[in-house]
Amino acid sequence: MKLYCLSGHPTLPCNVLKFKSTTIMLDCGLDMTSTLNFLPLPLVQSPRLSKLPGLVLKDGSTFLDKELKECSGHVFVDSVPEFCLPETELLDLSTVDVILISNYHCMMALPYITEYTGFTGTVYATEPTVQIGRLLMEELVNSIERVPKAQSASTWKNKEVQRLLPAPLKDAVEVSMWRKCYTMPEVNAALSKIQLVGYSQKIELFGAVQVTPLSSGYALGSSNWIIQSHYEKVSYVSGSSLLTTHPQPMDQASLKNSDVLILTGLTQIPTANPDGMVGEFCSNLAMTVRNGGNVLVPCYPSGVIYDLLECLYQYIDSAGLSNVPFYFISPVANSSLEFSQIFAEWLCHNKQTKVYLPEPPFPHAELIQTNKLKHYPSIHGDFSNDFKQPCVIFTGHPSLRFGDVVHFMELWGKSSLNTVIFTEPDFSYLDALAPYQPLAMKCVYCPIDTRLNFIQVSKLLKEVQPLHVVCPEQYTQPPPSQSHRTDLMIDCQPPPMSYRRAEVLTLPYKRRYEKIEIMPELADSLVPLEIKPGISLATVSAMLHTKDNKHVLQLPPKPPQPPTSKKRKRVSDDVPECKPLKPLLSGSIPVDQFVQTLEK
Amino acid sequence: MPEIKVTPLGAGQDVGRSCILVSIAGKNVMLDCGMHMGYNDDRRFPDFSYITQNGRLTDFLDCVIISHFHLDHCGALPYFSEMVGYDGPIYMTHPTKAICPILLEDYRKITVDKKGETNFFTSQMIKDCMKKVVAVHLHQTVQVDEELEIKAYYAGHVLGAAMFQIKVGCESVVYTVSMHSSSYRCAAWIDKCRPDLLITESTYATTIRDSKRCRERDFLKKVHETVERGGKVLIPVFALGRAQELCILLETFWERMNLKAPIYFSTGLTEKANHYYKLFITWTNQKIRKTFVQRNMFEFKHIKAFDRAFADNPGPMVVFATPGMLHAGQSLQIFRKWAGNEKNMVIMPGYCVQGTVGHKILSGQRKLEMEGRQILEVKMQVEYMSFSAHADAKGIMQLIRQAEPRNVLLVHGEAKKMEFLKQKIEQEFHVNCYMPANGETTTIFTNPSIPVDISLGLLKRETAIGLLPDAKKPKLMHGTLIMKDNSFRLVSPEQALKELGLAEHQLRFTCRVHIQDPRKEHETVLRVYNHLKGVLKDYSVQHLPDGSITVESILIQATAHSEDQGTKVLLVSWTYQDEELGSYLTSLLKKGLPQSTS
Numbered sequence A: 001m002k003l004y005c006l007s008g009h010p011t012l013p014c015n016v017l018k019f020k021s022t023t024i025m026l027d028c029g030l031d032m033t034s035t036l037n038f039l040p041l042p043l044v045q046s047p048r049l050s051k052l053p054g055l056v057l058k059d060g061s062t063f064l065d066k067e068l069k070e071c072s073g074h075v076f077v078d079s080v081p082e083f084c085l086p087e088t089e090l091l092d093l094s095t096v097d098v099i100l101i102s103n104y105h106c107m108m109a110l111p112y113i114t115e116y117t118g119f120t121g122t123v124y125a126t127e128p129t130v131q132i133g134r135l136l137m138e139e140l141v142n143s144i145e146r147v148p149k150a151q152s153a154s155t156w157k158n159k160e161v162q163r164l165l166p167a168p169l170k171d172a173v174e175v176s177m178w179r180k181c182y183t184m185p186e187v188n189a190a191l192s193k194i195q196l197v198g199y200s201q202k203i204e205l206f207g208a209v210q211v212t213p214l215s216s217g218y219a220l221g222s223s224n225w226i227i228q229s230h231y232e233k234v235s236y237v238s239g240s241s242l243l244t245t246h247p248q249p250m251d252q253a254s255l256k257n258s259d260v261l262i263l264t265g266l267t268q269i270p271t272a273n274p275d276g277m278v279g280e281f282c283s284n285l286a287m288t289v290r291n292g293g294n295v296l297v298p299c300y301p302s303g304v305i306y307d308l309l310e311c312l313y314q315y316i317d318s319a320g321l322s323n324v325p326f327y328f329i330s331p332v333a334n335s336s337l338e339f340s341q342i343f344a345e346w347l348c349h350n351k352q353t354k355v356y357l358p359e360p361p362f363p364h365a366e367l368i369q370t371n372k373l374k375h376y377p378s379i380h381g382d383f384s385n386d387f388k389q390p391c392v393i394f395t396g397h398p399s400l401r402f403g404d405v406v407h408f409m410e411l412w413g414k415s416s417l418n419t420v421i422f423t424e425p426d427f428s429y430l431d432a433l434a435p436y437q438p439l440a441m442k443c444v445y446c447p448i449d450t451r452l453n454f455i456q457v458s459k460l461l462k463e464v465q466p467l468h469v470v471c472p473e474q475y476t477q478p479p480p481s482q483s484h485r486t487d488l489m490i491d492c493q494p495p496p497m498s499y500r501r502a503e504v505l506t507l508p509y510k511r512r513y514e515k516i517e518i519m520p521e522l523a524d525s526l527v528p529l530e531i532k533p534g535i536s537l538a539t540v541s542a543m544l545h546t547k548d549n550k551h552v553l554q555l556p557p558k559p560p561q562p563p564t565s566k567k568r569k570r571v572s573d574d575v576p577e578c579k580p581l582k583p584l585l586s587g588s589i590p591v592d593q594f595v596q597t598l599e600k
Numbered sequence B: 001m002p003e004i005k006v007t008p009l010g011a012g013q014d015v016g017r018s019c020i021l022v023s024i025a026g027k028n029v030m031l032d033c034g035m036h037m038g039y040n041d042d043r044r045f046p047d048f049s050y051i052t053q054n055g056r057l058t059d060f061l062d063c064v065i066i067s068h069f070h071l072d073h074c075g076a077l078p079y080f081s082e083m084v085g086y087d088g089p090i091y092m093t094h095p096t097k098a099i100c101p102i103l104l105e106d107y108r109k110i111t112v113d114k115k116g117e118t119n120f121f122t123s124q125m126i127k128d129c130m131k132k133v134v135a136v137h138l139h140q141t142v143q144v145d146e147e148l149e150i151k152a153y154y155a156g157h158v159l160g161a162a163m164f165q166i167k168v169g170c171e172s173v174v175y176t177v178s179m180h181s182s183s184y185r186c187a188a189w190i191d192k193c194r195p196d197l198l199i200t201e202s203t204y205a206t207t208i209r210d211s212k213r214c215r216e217r218d219f220l221k222k223v224h225e226t227v228e229r230g231g232k233v234l235i236p237v238f239a240l241g242r243a244q245e246l247c248i249l250l251e252t253f254w255e256r257m258n259l260k261a262p263i264y265f266s267t268g269l270t271e272k273a274n275h276y277y278k279l280f281i282t283w284t285n286q287k288i289r290k291t292f293v294q295r296n297m298f299e300f301k302h303i304k305a306f307d308r309a310f311a312d313n314p315g316p317m318v319v320f321a322t323p324g325m326l327h328a329g330q331s332l333q334i335f336r337k338w339a340g341n342e343k344n345m346v347i348m349p350g351y352c353v354q355g356t357v358g359h360k361i362l363s364g365q366r367k368l369e370m371e372g373r374q375i376l377e378v379k380m381q382v383e384y385m386s387f388s389a390h391a392d393a394k395g396i397m398q399l400i401r402q403a404e405p406r407n408v409l410l411v412h413g414e415a416k417k418m419e420f421l422k423q424k425i426e427q428e429f430h431v432n433c434y435m436p437a438n439g440e441t442t443t444i445f446t447n448p449s450i451p452v453d454i455s456l457g458l459l460k461r462e463t464a465i466g467l468l469p470d471a472k473k474p475k476l477m478h479g480t481l482i483m484k485d486n487s488f489r490l491v492s493p494e495q496a497l498k499e500l501g502l503a504e505h506q507l508r509f510t511c512r513v514h515i516q517d518p519r520k521e522h523e524t525v526l527r528v529y530n531h532l533k534g535v536l537k538d539y540s541v542q543h544l545p546d547g548s549i550t551v552e553s554i555l556i557q558a559t560a561h562s563e564d565q566g567t568k569v570l571l572v573s574w575t576y577q578d579e580e581l582g583s584y585l586t587s588l589l590k591k592g593l594p595q596s597t598s
Helices: A033-037 A110-116 A127-145 A184-191 A274-290 A304-315 A333-340 A349-355 A364-369 A382-386 A405-412 A429-436 A454-464 A520-525 A591-599 B077-085 B094-114 B123-131 B212-228 B242-257 B269-279 B286-291 B308-312 B329-338 B357-362 B393-403 B415-429 B456-467 B493-499 B521-535 B576-590
Strands: A002-005 A015-019 A022-026 A068-071 A074-077 A098-100 A122-126 A194-197 A203-205 A209-215 A223-228 A233-238 A260-264 A295-298 A326-329 A373-376 A392-395 A419-422 A442-445 A468-472 A497-499 A503-506 A513-518 A529-532 A535-547 A550-554 B003-010 B019-024 B027-031 B063-065 B090-093 B133-136 B141-143 B148-154 B162-168 B171-176 B197-201 B232-236 B263-266 B303-306 B317-321 B345-348 B367-369 B375-377 B381-384 B407-411 B432-434 B442-445 B450-455 B475-484 B487-491 B508-516 B541-543 B549-551 B554-560 B567-575
Touching (some): A015 A233, A015 A260, A022 A209, A033 A429, A074 A429, A098 A209, A110 A184, A122 A127, A122 A209, A127 A184, A127 A194, A127 A333, A274 A304, A274 A419, A274 A442, A295 A405, A304 A326, A304 A364, A326 A333, A333 A364, A333 A373, A364 A373, A373 A382, A392 A405, A419 A429, A429 A442, A497 A503, A513 A520, A513 B456, A520 A550, B003 B197, B027 B148, B063 B148, B077 B123, B090 B094, B090 B148, B094 B123, B094 B133, B094 B269, B123 B133, B197 B393, B212 B232, B212 B242, B212 B317, B212 B345, B232 B329, B242 B269, B242 B303, B308 B317, B308 B329, B317 B329, B345 B357, B357 B367, B393 B415, B407 B415, B415 B432, B475 B493, B487 B493, B521 B541, B521 B549, B521 B576, B554 B576
Parallel strands (some): A022 A098, A098 A122, A122 A194, A233 A260, A260 A468, A295 A392, A295 A419, A326 A392, A419 A442, A468 A497, B027 B063, B063 B090, B171 B197, B197 B407, B232 B317, B232 B345, B263 B303, B263 B317, B345 B381, B407 B432, B450 B487
Antiparallel strands (some): A002 A015, A002 A503, A068 A074, A203 A209, A209 A223, A529 A535, A535 A550, A535 B475, B019 B027, B141 B148, B148 B162, B508 B567, B541 B549, B549 B554, B554 B567
């Protein structure tokens, strides 16, 4: 059993597990932090951005000034943003049999894998994962494609050139592998390879391995996976949550008795308490609006936004915000809000109960009905007519590099009345803000990451008792910025095996048995003999049939009278055709009786 | 021999009151728990005293499975769990769990509040009963206990309807209400699971209905004609299922034809039902799901809520009213008002149980005796359209072809029609087909194979050998089965001996064969060697440096006879395991060596 680690990002994993002649890819996350090195894509021409000075290298050379721009001491690539793909060279990805997706954030690299590597297998994911994953991809493609950029910078990627650049560009990894965004046809082709699965559904792979998704409690349709044969069990835990938000709670019991537990997707902000952050979010929002400012919330179109809207639904009236308009701007805003209401089976118990009434499970339905929340596909069209300030705007992308959020950063950045509140934990907010500096607007950082923290992990591991734990190397040491916090790492016995990008791990396990079926006719012919109290033996000679990795024992076609007694001897004149049978000889020999018999 | 026993408590050669007991590998499962629309006495519920005369049913049943929310499949549930007594798990899908209590409450209201019955389940009982329900996902494998597992498949009958596979070890039963697709549901699907037994409904066993599209066109034509001539159309429906299907149909037709006549559906249930369809839209078909963001099919523009006073309005209208068999409630009230006018029409879109007004008018009766000896003369047109989502013969045959069961058992149909279908199934698929009456037990013998653990070493050794000449050819394998504490392990004989701490005995046979050969010993040996090599082409024959020959593991040594130098003595020695080859060799050598020219 081998694990090929294709991604170095602990929350956007991409691993390949080779297990019993099957090759299984676990997630294909797309590391989008690479986009932070690029200049934002403004919807309308931004004089500020276009006037940024080109980079002059230390030696005075200016050959990069078209590609690289400087802003407040940071250097940015002036080009279409690019993403850091999982490793594609570590193994031949066309040999991957199946891809298991754990949640919609961890499938963003799917088109790169299914459309460019000769992949011919099947992708398994739950229905909400696919539907919302599609929305995320649509939004991504849309926000990049609608701002066509003539320039595609590549000179800076040259190894010799990259060496000369200031940090962080100098240290950026695998820049030669960075790719532009995929297109909608590629997204559709990739999604067409997905087969929908439900929680606790057992899926047979070639008769050799069974995979099962389990609820992971993190997002709508998010799952952990069990990969098992009759005797071995690997648990893949990715993006799980024990907090009660909207999704179905995490299924922990089914993770018990694992030989190997692969642990990824823990919280990225281990020191922040999500509940506290939500409170801070609300109070900052209220304060800004009361002072006549606008609030900008850069966010993904699905996930935490549902919880934020639900909090605001309860909070608006008591905070006197009933007249403040809330806008949700995204090409998929409407779809996201609608889809959230129809996945009753994937929701937590309280929300399910509401559907049974029947009422929409999320209160944003009411916010929309009462016109408190309005959604628009983009800032063009209806929005420009309805737009009233002060207001609260939810829009993407959280990286602040593309999407409608760029427009509002440029629009509101100059006034200290306005506030941008960061809730998504995927991007460093300081890096995200860098190309907008200097900035007068207030910045509040309330990262809400509901995924497991280290205390919950150690409790979970004690509970489910896996024999071995495998995790990204980041989890085996304290975070670099808080090296004294030894509590912020995985603590278990035996210590976890860690992996890093482009590494291949050999997982410790030993297979000793396999399932085989004995046909009833053969079972009837067996003669068990009680050797010791409670233990019987029977000699089996049978035809072995193996089909689709299933083994069956049948009666031999022409039973050559299995020699059950030692006394039978037969002399045949033909050369014996099949290998003679080999019964075992053991037991006590009644020597006296034996000798007597011989004497006769 | 292992067996599966099936006893219908209801729906055995009958329609309505579905309730089937299945015993499989020591587990008892009850499939559905329905009521009978045709009865108002004890016979409306299944006879649970069959399970036990006294005491609670929990001790006798491992679980209860409800296939869908129609009352003839779940109507007896509160009576069963709260009045007779059952505390075990009841499984159903999410939409069924959502809708079931509403229909039960409606049923209770009609029975208790309107008809004034007293010995009936209460609202609280419905609530308590629903607390015992465990909702299942499609395709989710639910482990009821360590051995018993169930799995739901999409059935497409009505919103949330499911087929269930019940499995213990290698033995399995599939229970299905129907396989049918319609304008808003996608076709039912099951994998080739080869169950020992398939239990299926056979409501429309003899009907092979014409295409759905024809029926729909016919329906729209009739409604349109009636409305055009100023008549009123009554469509008695059950709140959920067909009603939504027909609503979608009329809505789009009205839109297209720009018709103005009002369409109503009776308030309360149906309206609420549409909400369920909106929220459980993932259970409908692909087309509806894809377009729902732009337009939810279940938000109707032309169809409005019905008020009792509207029935007397002049002019044409179309009304959907519950219940579907005209046996009580609003649909019957409207029917009585409109029956006397030949311009009006009643369209029965589904099956009607004997004893109901629906059944009477469908069988041609035109003078009905109502309560209080009143005679109602039916002048309005009566049309029957089978929109019911029950399986017809074609659907059932497709299902059998798909699932490949070893036996089939028919329920929920009339005996005569079942007989017809039974013959058809037996002819076409050559499987046994049963149709037990209520209370009659059918026993099916199964012959499951026995799963054992085989040591990987043994299996690899055997498959490795098997790979050499012909990988496809099955290979003979030898092992020892160790049976201990109900566990079965197949290991190599050597390993078995080692594990049990038994010493292995060596049993060798030794035989002397005299051969007349004046030559020197090593020459004799060479001759023997060449001879054996010539005869035994497939075996490994070796001439060892010490002068002996081995054939596989059989040893042959030659010595000169102590008295007669012209006679050589060949010593042949083999183990018991090589007995056949050994005896063959001795007899071969006894025949002497061929006169070689060399």
